[in-house]
Amino acid sequence: MATGRSHRPATRSRGIPEATVARLPLYLRALTALSERSVPTVSSEELAAAAGVNSAKLRKDFSYLGSYGTRGVGYDVEYLVYQISRELGLTQDWPVVIVGIGNLGAALANYGGFASRGFRVAALLDADASLAGRLVAGLPVRHIDELESIVADNQVSIGVIATPAGAAQEVTDRLVGAGVTSILNFAPTVLSVPDGVDVRKVDLSIELQILAFHEQRKAGETEGRQEPDGDVPAVMPA
């Protein structure tokens, strides 16, 4: 079992780097897979390979959580799953509302990855009255006018926006007004929110454009470079 040695890192508990936070879910996924195969312990090298990161980086990431490894052995899988889950706040229930039940919103509602962690879809909302009452993924679509009461009644703090871009800011304002403090935005718009509200965006179009950039560079390198120059900076009139 876990060594259970209460060796606190004293003056550090807070201030986990953002980059580390973004990788914790990755480690958690790999660890969950190991757990399901009843693997008792794992080394930083093995786990890093499974998560697709550098092993030193992984060890440093874990060091921010405390010293949960055993030298010469590795990390206790179950214990680490618990520690990371707790750190990410997945040991509690997070009600979520999805706004905009079109193509994407419906797909999100059907996504199993929601419930697998502590996330629970509290409601599906749409402005289209003709959708109201219709079942999507077993849940009835409710009208957007119910937003405020639903958020309040369910203590929803996370909202997912899957409306057209033009409606995203308005929906955001209503969500924030109702008490939501974290937003995941799929609409291609820059949202403005007050301090204290977190926004993360998922933008397919941007991802594709980044891929295209690198793709173009690859193509340019393989064929004879037709670029007019190498690395000379522009014009420097003296």
Added chain:
Amino acid sequence: MATGRSHRPATRSRGIPEATVARLPLYLRALTALSERSVPTVSSEELAAAAGVNSAKLRKDFSYLGSYGTRGVGYDVEYLVYQISRELGLTQDWPVVIVGIGNLGAALANYGGFASRGFRVAALLDADASLAGRLVAGLPVRHIDELESIVADNQVSIGVIATPAGAAQEVTDRLVGAGVTSILNFAPTVLSVPDGVDVRKVDLSIELQILAFHEQRKAGETEGRQEPDGDVPAVMPA
């Protein structure tokens, strides 16, 4: 200084920083909106506000592309749209295949943001034979066995994966084998690919977990006390 000839010029020659590349699509979107309103020029301050970034950062980003601004005036909107489009490779056509036409794949196929830039859906592929021939977003779903010939015939270099996690690596291997060199992965798995192949991932579950982390921190702070430096309002695993 140093001799400057080290064996590590990887991404330096033409050297637009990766962080800059990731923001160019954002600028492009804001500029396109201005262009549609027939705005002739824009200052770095205005454009930065529209894109939600710092104006100095924006100017530095543009400086990597060359000097396209006019001091005292700003940037010519149309010209900048063209320059960024060219830099991102959007002046050419990028055929894309989507693999896995389930809930998410169908939503992606219906997404208008594809065609709006240079991206064209060359084919929709799925392993489910009963889907073959069915029209999704006006395109017939083709069987996964046609992958290799479709990729070759259409010179597809970008693939989008929307299959279950278990099938993602196998699909990746086939895509890469057929000649695809850029992959956008929606399945929650770490993909391994040979050098020269770019992979970007979109992972809803990870985004939610990151939001949950910050959400938990906010909740802990408001209950406990405003903390000037480091120590924690102990989170007890009860």
Added chain:
DNA sequence: ATGTCTTTGTGAACGCGTGCACAAAGATGG
């Protein structure tokens, strides 16, 4: 116990990204 072997935890160096602050470029007006 002692020695050997494995693997963690982290100090330190380095590179990248960010934002300030300002000189210079150029427009505009007299």
Added chain:
DNA sequence: CCATCTTTGTGCACGCGTTCACAAAGACAT
């Protein structure tokens, strides 16, 4: 042509994130 005003382009400093490399912690065998 000169003065003034606006806005760009960038040098610089700073902080964050990554990676290397290794001392030390602990398991395990003898």
